[in-house]
Amino acid sequence: MGKAGLGTMKFIHAADLHIDSPLRGLDEYPGAPVARLRGASRHALAALVDLAIAEEVAFVLLAGDVYDGNWADFRTGLFFRDQMVRLRRAGILVFMVKGNHDAESQIAKQLPEVDGVKVFSAQKSETVDLVELGVAIHGRSFPNRAVTEDLVPLYPAPLPGRFNIGILHTSLNGREGHDPYAPTSLDVLCAKGYDYFALGHVHAREVVRESAPRIVFPGNLQGRHAKETGSKGCELVTVDGGVVTAADHVSLEVVRWHRLHVDASRLASVTDLARQFATQARALAGEARDRLHAIRVSVVGESALHRLEAEQPGSLAAALQAATQDVDGIDVWIEQVRLDLRSPFDRAAAADQPDALGEVVRLVDAIGADEATLRAWFTAHLGEMKEMPGALAEAAPSALDLAALRAYLADAEASVLVQLAALDSGEGVR
Numbered sequence: 001m002g003k004a005g006l007g008t009m010k011f012i013h014a015a016d017l018h019i020d021s022p023l024r025g026l027d028e029y030p031g032a033p034v035a036r037l038r039g040a041s042r043h044a045l046a047a048l049v050d051l052a053i054a055e056e057v058a059f060v061l062l063a064g065d066v067y068d069g070n071w072a073d074f075r076t077g078l079f080f081r082d083q084m085v086r087l088r089r090a091g092i093l094v095f096m097v098k099g100n101h102d103a104e105s106q107i108a109k110q111l112p113e114v115d116g117v118k119v120f121s122a123q124k125s126e127t128v129d130l131v132e133l134g135v136a137i138h139g140r141s142f143p144n145r146a147v148t149e150d151l152v153p154l155y156p157a158p159l160p161g162r163f164n165i166g167i168l169h170t171s172l173n174g175r176e177g178h179d180p181y182a183p184t185s186l187d188v189l190c191a192k193g194y195d196y197f198a199l200g201h202v203h204a205r206e207v208v209r210e211s212a213p214r215i216v217f218p219g220n221l222q223g224r225h226a227k228e229t230g231s232k233g234c235e236l237v238t239v240d241g242g243v244v245t246a247a248d249h250v251s252l253e254v255v256r257w258h259r260l261h262v263d264a265s266r267l268a269s270v271t272d273l274a275r276q277f278a279t280q281a282r283a284l285a286g287e288a289r290d291r292l293h294a295i296r297v298s299v300v301g302e303s304a305l306h307r308l309e310a311e312q313p314g315s316l317a318a319a320l321q322a323a324t325q326d327v328d329g330i331d332v333w334i335e336q337v338r339l340d341l342r343s344p345f346d347r348a349a350a351a352d353q354p355d356a357l358g359e360v361v362r363l364v365d366a367i368g369a370d371e372a373t374l375r376a377w378f379t380a381h382l383g384e385m386k387e388m389p390g391a392l393a394e395a396a397p398s399a400l401d402l403a404a405l406r407a408y409l410a411d412a413e414a415s416v417l418v419q420l421a422a423l424d425s426g427e428g429v430r
């Protein structure tokens with residue numbers, strides 16, 4: 001497998017930068033660190049360039065979707081160009097293809113080319129032979145957004161005696177949540193005779209094949225929302241004698257997204273909740289203390305907190321917000337709080353009682369008996385509700401999943417039970 005006489009070199013492989021991705025909906029989150037979130041894709045690219053210079057890599061591969069779409073104005077392109085100039089000054093080459101988001105037809109604005117930055121043609125596949133490095137790089141850009149054919153058979157044959165790299169924007173044989181562009185298969189890639197496939201398009205990092213050839217989706221450089229969680233960055237690859245001898249993910253994101261579940265079943269107060277959250281947030285951040293941690297929190301379980309929230313809506317979100325004040329040395333922003341709580345309550349015993357409480361429980365059981373009954377009831381009664389939970393107000397009941405409907409039903413039951421309890425204790429709801 002080795003190619004005798006080839007020395008040691010390093011390169012970087014990244015994809016899906018989505019620079020200046022619009023991050024819609026941020027305005028709906030009061031207190032969101034909007035500037036940090038909006039600037040994150042740029043700062044991550046600057047960090048990539050810093051890494052390339054520090055590691056003295058020979059070249060950087062960018063496998064598509066550098067841009068999210070046509071630039072709102074020239075500043076997006078000028079920022080990227082400036083980073084490319086930094087690489088050129090350090091003697092580092094760049095090879096890139098255009099993906100579906102930044103396909104030739106998508107980007108109307110133009111800027112002058114940068115020496116040392118090769119953008120592969122959208123009309124035909126091409127090869128760049130780097131004789132001194134013993135590397136051949138093959139690539140092709142997307143001419144338009146929806147490339148439906150397999151591009152790999154159109155890629156050139158490997159050059160003998162070279163470390164052959166293919167840069168390709170592709171959904172491979174299909175990846176959940178990603179449009180099926182330039183589909184291909186592992187067999188087709190393996191049969192090509194290359195040494196490394198630098199893929200792009202899929203935002204979650206995936207080593208599709210370890211070696212011969214090594215095939216990798218590096219994931220995006222910076223997560224854009226709470227569904228793109230965890231460490232994001234690039235691949236730093238070392239090749240020695242024509243063989244990959246080291247290949248590591250390097251974390252470059254400046255905002256790291258998380259989804260955090262807090263089990264509230266043993267929590268009885270807002271202080272308990274804040275302490276539990278702080279412990280989990282510290283564990284999530286780990287050693288990555290130099291960046292913003294954006295967290296979507298779910299508080300779940302059968303808990304006394306359910307009644308507390310029913311009595312004083314907003315208490316739990318405020319407790320979590322307070323907890324971020326207590327987490328020293330870690331920058332935490334809570335993007336959203338989702339509650340899926342039930343009150344501890346002996347429902348079976350209550351259902352047997354001939355009182356108002358028993359009647360409520362029996363009614364809720366009847367409504368929730370099966371999915372059809374539950375959906376029919378929600379559809380019939382939505383119009384009568386004056387104060388609907390946020391998500392219910394926006395969504396049609398047919399679009400909500402069963403778990404969500406059951407959670408709303410449980411919430412409704414808890415609210416009624418709280419009011420009944422208040423009547424009992426003489427604090428009647430007037």
Ligand SMILES: [Mn+2]
Pocket residue numbers: 064065099100101169200201202
């Ligand atoms: Mn893409």
